[in-house]
Amino acid sequence: xxxxxxxxxxxxxxxxxxxxxxxxxxxxxxxxxxxxxxxxxxxxxxxxxxxxxxxxxxxxxxxxxxxxxxxxxxxxxxxxxxxxxxxxxxxxxxxxxxxxxxxxxxxxxxxxxxxxxxxxxxxxxxxxxxxxxxxxxxxxxxxxxxxxxxxxxxxxxxxxxxxxxxxxxxxxxxxxxxxxxxxxxxxxxxxxxxxxxxxxxxxxxxxxxxxxxxxxxxxxxxxxxxxxxxxxxxxxxxxxxxxxxxxxxxxx
Amino acid sequence: xxxxxxxxxxxxxxxxxxxxxxxxxxxxxxxxxxxxxxxxxxxxxxxxxxxxxxxxxxxxxxxxxxxxxxxxxxxxxxxxxxxxxxxxxxxxxxxxxxxxxxxxxxxxxxxxxxxxxxxxxxxxxxxxxxxxxxxxxxxxxxxxxxxxxxxxxxxxxxxxxxxxxxxxxxxxxxxxxxxxxxxxxxxxxxxxxxxxxxxxxxxxxxxxxxxxxxxxxxxxxxxxxxxxxxxxxxxxxxxxxxxxxxxxxxxxxxxxxxxxxxxxxxxxxxxxxxxxxxxxxxxxxxxxxxxxxxxxxxxxxxxxxxxxxxxxxxxxxxxxxxxxxxx
Ligand SMILES: Nc1ncnc2c1ncn2[C@@H]1O[C@H](COP(=O)(O)OP(=O)(O)OP(=O)(O)O)[C@@H](O)[C@H]1O
Ligand SMILES: [Mg+2]
Numbered sequence: 321x322x323x324x325x326x327x328x329x330x331x332x333x334x335x336x337x338x339x340x341x342x343x344x345x346x347x348x349x350x351x352x353x354x355x356x357x358x359x360x361x362x363x364x365x366x367x368x369x370x371x372x373x374x375x376x377x378x379x380x381x382x383x384x385x386x387x388x389x390x391x392x393x394x395x396x397x398x399x400x401x402x403x404x405x406x407x408x409x410x411x412x413x414x415x416x417x418x419x420x421x422x423x424x425x426x427x428x429x430x431x432x433x434x435x436x437x438x439x440x441x442x443x444x445x446x447x448x449x450x451x452x453x454x455x456x457x458x459x460x461x462x463x464x465x466x467x468x469x470x471x472x473x474x475x476x477x478x479x480x481x482x483x484x485x486x487x488x489x490x491x492x493x494x495x496x497x498x499x500x501x502x503x504x505x506x507x508x509x510x511x512x513x514x515x516x517x518x519x520x521x522x523x524x525x526x527x528x529x530x531x532x533x534x535x536x537x538x539x540x541x542x543x544x545x546x547x548x549x550x551x552x553x554x555x556x557x558x559x560x561x562x563x564x565x566x567x568x569x570x571x572x
Numbered sequence: 573x574x575x576x577x578x579x580x581x582x583x584x585x586x587x588x589x590x591x592x593x594x595x596x597x598x599x600x601x602x603x604x605x606x607x608x609x610x611x612x613x614x615x616x617x618x619x620x621x622x623x624x625x626x627x628x629x630x631x632x633x634x635x636x637x638x639x640x641x642x643x644x645x646x647x648x649x650x651x652x653x654x655x656x657x658x659x660x661x662x663x664x665x666x667x668x669x670x671x672x673x674x675x676x677x678x679x680x681x682x683x684x685x686x687x688x689x690x691x692x693x694x695x696x697x698x699x700x701x702x703x704x705x706x707x708x709x710x711x712x713x714x715x716x717x718x719x720x721x722x723x724x725x726x727x728x729x730x731x732x733x734x735x736x737x738x739x740x741x742x743x744x745x746x747x748x749x750x751x752x753x754x755x756x757x758x759x760x761x762x763x764x765x766x767x768x769x770x771x772x773x774x775x776x777x778x779x780x781x782x783x784x785x786x787x788x789x790x791x792x793x794x795x796x797x798x799x800x801x802x803x804x805x806x807x808x809x810x811x812x813x814x815x816x817x818x819x820x821x822x823x824x825x826x827x828x829x830x831x832x833x834x835x836x837x838x839x840x841x842x843x844x845x846x847x848x849x850x851x852x853x854x855x856x857x858x859x860x861x862x863x864x865x866x867x868x869x870x871x872x873x874x875x876x877x878x879x880x881x882x883x884x885x886x887x888x889x890x891x892x893x894x895x896x897x898x899x
Contacts, residue, residue: 370767394773406768408761419761422754424773431754474772 321346321510322367322478327376329362329534336362338534339376344478349504349511351521351542354531355555360514361403363531364480367512368400369393380478394424399476403483403514405463407470413453414438416466417473424474441473445499461488465496472503479503479511493520500524518556518563522546523570530555542567581741588733597729599846603838604736605797608743610822610834612790615750616783617820618828620676620763624816625666625684628691629659629788631811633795635695635702638710638805641723643701648710648724648800655792662687663788664781671780674766685813692812707806710799724800732801739797740835743790747831750786755779791819814861821868827878836880 322344329337337359344350352360365371367378369390378386385393399420408416417438421429429437442449445465447458458466471479481500488496497520503509515521522528528545530538532554538545545551546567552560588597613626636655640646646654666687670680695702702708713723719731726732750756758779762769770776799805808814818841826837844867848860875882 368771370771389775390767390770391773391775394771400771402768402771406765408764408768410764411757411760415757416761419754419757419769419774420772423758434754470768470772 321348321381323377323379324367325377325379327363327366327378328374329359329366329371330374336534337366337373337531340531340534340536342529342536342539344510344512346477346510347504347508348527349500349513349525351525351528352512352514352531353516353518353521353528353555354537358531359534360531361482362534364400364482364512364514367393368398368480370400391423394474394476395426397426397475397477398480399424399471399474399478400480401464401467401471401482405467407455407458407463407466409455411455412451413442413447413455413458413466414449414451416455417441417469420470420473421475424476437475438469438473441469444472444503445469446495461492464488468496475507476509479509480514481511482514483516493517494523497521497524518559519566522563522566542570585734585737588730594729597733599842601729601733601736601801603835603842604733604740605794605801606822606841607835607838608736608740608797609791609794610819610826610837611740611743611747612787612794613819614823614828614834615747615790616787617823619756619759619783621759621780621784622677622681622820623684623784623787624681624813624820625687626788626791626819627688627811627813627816628662628666628684629791630795630798630815630819631688631691631695631807632659632662633792634799634805634810635708635795637796638708638799639701642708642711647722648796649722652793652796655796656789659788659792660785662691663784667781667784668777671777671784674776676766685816688812688816692807695807695811702807705807707804707809709804712803725803736797736801739793744831744835746786746790750783751831755782759783817861817864817868821864821871823878824868824876825871825878827881827884829877830880830884833878833880837878840879 325341327337327340328335340359340363352363354360362371366373369385369388369392373386376386377384380396380398383396385396408419411419414435418435421437421441422431422434439449445468447453447462447465447469455466468481471481500511500513501524504511513521513525522542525542527541528539529536530545530548530551537554538548538551546556546560546564556563587600609630613623616623633655636658637648637651640651640654641648666684669675670683675683696704710723710725713720713725714727719726719728758769758774762774762776762779766776795810798810822837822841823834824837825840826835827833845860848863852859871878877885
């Protein structure tokens, strides 16, 4: 599905992403984790075409997508959410999502269908779909959901979800995690999920990729990664035992 | 509301038949013509693309048609599509790189400002053909007749009134079509969060070019009509900074987010210009441009929705208020 090879991004003399390589199979959920500033969002920006890589290759279903603009990559079936939500504030909630349904799919639906699909996507994430719903009325959690609904409305094959849960409470968080798993199950979407809340992430991902200073320091199934001394040292720290318990509860 | 609209239109259409003088009729015609041009500007201006270069399109419209007629005997009816083609090419030339390389806001305004000045300077530089700053008159076809269809010249103001009334209505129709289109939503999204818009598949460049074309072509038509109606153009009146600023002023002062806003702006601008002419006269060169500039700043700060936009807002607030009170 996705094959990233020696992907590198330099900002001036600073290397934010350094020779990152990984493969992703269709229908997989990959957890992309690592400390703050380790290059996770930058990796997303590179895959989604928001930034051009300094070197490396990104193949989506065998096709090289490096160099293509973000809007074309969206048409190839890649959708992403932004870590800091970027809603269209002066448009209504439905309009925000309808634009994604209208412009984001390979075959453009009619205006009416775009709005109908937008309402479906909003229902999926539990957001109000009335015409009168405004972006200003949404809290932090609502904005995260809107990001997700907007991305889903493009009917992607690959979803890049960047910290969708920060700001949600415990139950909402688990609901959202279950929702990603359900979306994967229903639509067969492949997902890369960036998340600092390990309790939620480790419960549903198939595999983890751990970045530190832009480099891959570990990758593998959650139980392996949670016990990896390097990962514990740079990232999990004192939470390691909780994370290991989460993983154990899941496999057990 | 709808009824009031038709009655208003009927009154406007019948007004000249009541036998008003030539001068008031002339003012109404100019008002409608500028209303059409400002409406064209607002089509893109309201979507965050503030162009200070629309004088370029006005100038191309006016001069291509007049030059074609004077030097090559091309009927303005043929000159019109030529002018439109030239305008489209120019709009593409300036728009494509700007939109492709994300030149927005102040930078976009500056680039377009340069464009309108370049067109003005070119018109002046080609003075052997264009008459330079003195301006030019289309060769008259009215020596023996009071009108010539093929030359698009009519001495009757009444004819011009109805022609320009239709064009103004067409302009409002285009404005409405754009307003209700998915492209309008998309461009609002782009003007707020360009990266997010691209991430959901919008081709920012193509969408922006689309409305820019509509806006530029409308302005070009305005330039053609202006030249044919006035039967005289000069570089100052149809290109350069002055007229470009006036378009921005008219659209913003009237209210660029509502359909009749630019029209209100045209009335306001005309009253202002007449007022200035009567009180100060033509003596102090550049004073009117200074006053426009100053007032534009005031409008942007204190009344960003313009006269009509603010009026509608106040009206709706009053209408809603009683419903809230008892609760
Ligand atoms: N446009 C940019 N210009 C310069 N430096 C940048 C740019 N974008 C990101 N960086 C730097 O690259 C590094 C990686 O940033 P990135 O946002 O990818 O981290 P992250 O893993 O997403 O972190 P977090 O967990 O805090 O979201 C950081 O040091 C950041 O300051
Ligand atoms: Mg990040």
